[in-house]
Amino acid sequence: MRTSALESTADDPLDDFERRSITLDSAMRPVYVAGRGPAVIVMAEMPGISPHVARFARWVRDAGFTVYMPSLFGRDGAHPQAEAGLAVMKRACVSAEFRAFAANESSPVTLWLRALARLAHEECGGPGVGAIGMCFTGNFALSMMLEPAVLAPVLCQPSLPLENPGAIQIAPGEAATVKERLEREDLTVLAYRFEGDRYCTAQRFAAYAEALGPRFLPKVLPASAANPRPPPFFERVVGGAHSVVTAHLIDAAGEPTLAARDEILAFFARRLHGDAAPGGCDKKEACVPTPSPVAAS
Numbered sequence: 001m002r003t004s005a006l007e008s009t010a011d012d013p014l015d016d017f018e019r020r021s022i023t024l025d026s027a028m029r030p031v032y033v034a035g036r037g038p039a040v041i042v043m044a045e046m047p048g049i050s051p052h053v054a055r056f057a058r059w060v061r062d063a064g065f066t067v068y069m070p071s072l073f074g075r076d077g078a079h080p081q082a083e084a085g086l087a088v089m090k091r092a093c094v095s096a097e098f099r100a101f102a103a104n105e106s107s108p109v110t111l112w113l114r115a116l117a118r119l120a121h122e123e124c125g126g127p128g129v130g131a132i133g134m135c136f137t138g139n140f141a142l143s144m145m146l147e148p149a150v151l152a153p154v155l156c157q158p159s160l161p162l163e164n165p166g167a168i169q170i171a172p173g174e175a176a177t178v179k180e181r182l183e184r185e186d187l188t189v190l191a192y193r194f195e196g197d198r199y200c201t202a203q204r205f206a207a208y209a210e211a212l213g214p215r216f217l218p219k220v221l222p223a224s225a226a227n228p229r230p231p232p233f234f235e236r237v238v239g240g241a242h243s244v245v246t247a248h249l250i251d252a253a254g255e256p257t258l259a260a261r262d263e264i265l266a267f268f269a270r271r272l273h274g275d276a277a278p279g280g281c282d283k284k285e286a287c288v289p290t291p292s293p294v295a296a297s
């Protein structure tokens with residue numbers, strides 16, 4: 001059976017990351033940092049920084065970047081169990097930081113994330129910062145484009161606002177500002193979803209395309225390309241193909257999800273490393289990440 005190589009049910013100790021307590025705008029959050037090179041902000045999906053999210057962050061690190069992975073919800077490193085994950089999701093849904101049901105406005109937490117991007121750029125240098133959000137945080141990378149340091153935004157299965165499948169979570173004026181910046185600076189937004197995803201729908205991608213125009217570059221993967229044996233939270237709560245580069249990624253050559261990962265790494269390399277990716281890779285091709293430690297992988 002086609003499946004992901006990361007099948008352990010163990011938690012990830014995240015001990016190859018530096019856990020920093022970062023205070024910005026009078027709010028402190030733990031942030032896991034690793035690597036060298038330009039900064040990329042990796043924002044976890046529900047129900048938090050899982051072993052699959054950490055695996056993706058290590059791939060980014062190994063491709064020549066400094067990863068900043070903020071803890072926004074959940075228990076860091078936890079394997080996504082169904083009941084515990086659902087409890088995390090319910091708490092986040094009623095949090096004023098996220099406003100999970102609100103359309104046409106950005107989550108307040110994105111102000112803190114924009115400050116994190118500024119800090120990361122100051123610490124790491126380079127042309128700018130990359131940002132990738134997933135699921136609950138999927139749209140955050142777009143709101144972070146209001147910070148000039150952010151040059152490479154990636155939206156993986158952006159799922160907010162909940163219960164409004166044709167809406168996006170950014171104020172119209174902010175979306176217009178982002179669109180103008182994309183055109184002025186010749187930037188693009190990458191976006192990924194699975195066909196049939198009930199949380200990130202075709203209507204939502206159409207709303208992004210209407211708001212951002214041709215600078216929004218959507219990719220839709222067939223549901224059959226998803227890992228058929230994801231962790232319990234994704235199998236029982238999410239209930240379908242959803243997490244393109246984490247829980248539903250199949251880590252094998254020729255798989256569409258692995259190709260999406262490589263495309264994202266190549267995008268970061270083009271925007272943040274200039275003409276060539278680290279290690280002499282051509283800017284049009286992704287560097288193949290070296291194997292990195294994961295919990296019981």
